[in-house]
Amino acid sequence: MRAWLLPEGCESFGQLYLGELPDPTPGPGEVLIAPKAWSINYRDFAVAAGKYFGGPITQPSVPLSDGAGEVLAVGEGVTAFQPGDRVQGSFFMDWVDGPQVMGRALGDGKAPGMLAEKVVLPAHGVVKVADSLSYAEAACMPCAGVTAWNALFEGGRPITAGSRVLVLGSGGVSMIALQLARAAGAEVIATSSSDEKLARVLALGAAHGVNYKAVPEWGAYVAKEFGGAHKVVEVGGVGTLQQSMNALASEGEIALIGVLADGDPPHPRQLMMTGGSIRGIFVGSVAMAIRLNAFVDAHAIKPPIGATFAFEDAGKAYAHAWGPDSFGKTVIAL
Ligand SMILES: NC(=O)c1ccc[n+]([C@@H]2O[C@H](COP(=O)([O-])OP(=O)(O)OC[C@H]3O[C@@H](n4cnc5c(N)ncnc54)[C@H](OP(=O)(O)O)[C@@H]3O)[C@@H](O)[C@H]2O)c1
CATH class of the missing domain: 3.40.50.720 (NAD(P)-binding Rossmann-like Domain)
Incomplete structure (x- = not known):
């Protein structure tokens, strides 16, 4: 499968390159997802610069926390999801509910990142997207959306x-x-x-x-x-x-x-x-993402997407999001 990667020792998003990785398969308790759209957050520049909490990139890493796509397969014991479900990842993979849990954060250079054709996530860190949103719109929710929700309503x-x-x-x-x-x-x-x-x-x-x-x-x-x-x-x-x-x-x-x-x-x-x-505020939990998505459906909210780029143009998407003309969310979509 194709995946965008940050090289070891990466200092800038300009070093992002399109590479090939083996197709992942879901183990027990895991979900295999084919992302269809992604969005860029300010923290993704810090990750690429080696200045995020996880520190410098120590091995080629798939970036981005925010992606939405379709479930391709589920591992043993997973009953909450099935192939064809429309899902997003949870920024903090292991903060399911209750008090704040830091731990593994998608796309931080250590945990899995979403900017690939296939991603395996633990089922407890997967959320069904809001029914009323396209994949591009849903891809705006895991970080920016949940953060905004947490700030306002939690x-x-x-x-x-x-x-x-x-x-x-x-x-x-x-x-x-x-x-x-x-x-x-x-x-x-x-x-x-x-x-x-x-x-x-x-x-x-x-x-x-x-x-x-x-x-x-x-x-x-x-x-x-x-x-x-x-x-x-x-x-x-x-x-x-x-x-x-x-x-x-x-x-x-x-x-x-x-x-x-x-x-x-x-x-x-x-x-x-x-x-x-x-x-x-540090983004939020799976439970907050579920509450946010219900609110989004109930109020027909459409996140403001300022610009959309093809998967092959992910580098251009980063450059746009970093530049003076960015507004709202910058999205990458298949
Ligand atoms: N703690 C968390 O959970 C969490 C989660 C998400 C994001 N964040 C952080 O929140 C910040 C925003 O993230 P984002 O993804 O929304 O960023 P973004 O989409 O890249 O937003 C950048 C915008 O911020 C505005 N800005 C820049 N400097 C400013 C200043 N001095 N005063 C007021 N506005 C300023 C600019 O708006 P104008 O062009 O209109 O001036 C700029 O277009 C970042 O620092 C990010 O790391 C934290």
């Missing part, structure tokens, strides 16, 4: 109708969070570096857009102009956290997700002023 302060949700930038996590929040009846405020992208974000249902380059004190601006955010989908990290704290409404929660922005460390005093809190 933990002690889930959003409800009427909540105000602040999403940062127009990337994959933020654009899916926008859609989920709107479906739950929340009001969404979005930031972006680009007025053109803000127009697209408003078209997706955001009530307000703020250009974070034109308005560097966007946190205070959100608090003053819009009453503050009950939830912040914090994909920037150190460089945006002060502004996110400044943007909080009373008892708001920052869902701490990303590492996009460098900057001075924030001062936490603003949390005292608002009774705010910060909750760390």
